Amino acid sequence: GENVEQHPSTLSVQEGDSAVIKCTYSDSASNYFPWYKQELGKRPQLIIDIRSNVGEKKDQRIAVTLNKTAKHFSLHITETQPEDSAVYFCAAGNYGQNFVFGPGTRLSVLP
Amino acid sequence: SQTIHQWPATLVQPVGSPLSLECTVEGTSNPNLYWYRQAAGRGLQLLFYSVGIGQISSEVPQNLSASRPQDRQFILSSKKLLLSDSGFYLCAWSDRDYGYTFGSGTRLTVV
Numbered sequence: 001g002e003n004v005e006q007h008p009s010t011l012s013v014q015e016g017d018s019a020v021i022k023c024t025y026s027d028s029a030s031n032y033f034p035w036y037k038q039e040l041g042k043r044p045q046l047i048i049d050i051r052s053n054v055g056e057k058k059d060q061r062i063a064v065t066l067n068k069t070a071k072h073f074s075l076h077i078t079e080t081q082p083e084d085s086a087v088y089f090c091a092a093g094n095y096g097q098n099f100v101f102g103p104g105t106r107l108s109v110l111p
Numbered sequence: 112s113q114t115i116h117q118w119p120a121t122l123v124q125p126v127g128s129p130l131s132l133e134c135t136v137e138g139t140s141n142p143n144l145y146w147y148r149q150a151a152g153r154g155l156q157l158l159f160y161s162v163g164i165g166q167i168s169s170e171v172p173q174n175l176s177a178s179r180p181q182d183r184q185f186i187l188s189s190k191k192l193l194l195s196d197s198g199f200y201l202c203a204w205s206d207r208d209y210g211y212t213f214g215s216g217t218r219l220t221v222v
Contacts, residue, residue, distance in 0.1 A: 034210050043201060043213040096207040103154040
């Protein structure tokens with residue numbers, strides 16, 4: 001089955017700097033890679049996703065890149081703000097089926 | 112539009128008491144439904160998933176059970192709670208057109 005690793009487990013950046021979180025997956029059949037943001041005490045919410053036929057996707061300050069050959073994908077947040085502080089989860093799987101989540105990255109944006 | 116309802120938001124139960132958490136989805140038909148548990152500061156642990164009425168798959172052996180009596184209703188139950196059952200329980204749904212959407216969660220404390 002699918003296995004997803006995520007690094008780093010914690011990340012602290014200064015406000016305005018960029019943050020990068022990396023995930024690797026094991027199942028080459030996975031074709032959908034979402035990222036979720038979970039603020040303290042709240043539900044995880046989808047912030048961006050990418051499908052296997054796309055190498056990069058951007059939405060304002062957030063971008064995701066996918067390297068299918070190497071089986072890794074990354075979340076990039078530019079111009080970080082304090083409200084970006086949260087736990088971020090990557091996931092891999094097939095659309096409409098079960099996803100496997102990474103263990104999460106706790107991002108702290110320091111003012 | 113699709114919405115997911117989960118209740119109650121918080122619950123304090125004594126050890127050995129029963130448990131029933133309910134989740135309903137609106138605006139979609141035949142969704143995949145999931146129950147996740149999240150221990151404090153930890154990742155997302157898949158407990159059960161269902162692809163249709165009466166079809167339940169268990170990912171983790173435990174004293175919890177799940178049922179899907181209707182297409183858009185998913186119930187998590189226990190006959191006797193353990194201290195280790197404490198956590199943040201999240202219901203989620205997905206279908207062919209949408210990735211995971213999580214409910215607002217139930218914070219369960221077993222005392």
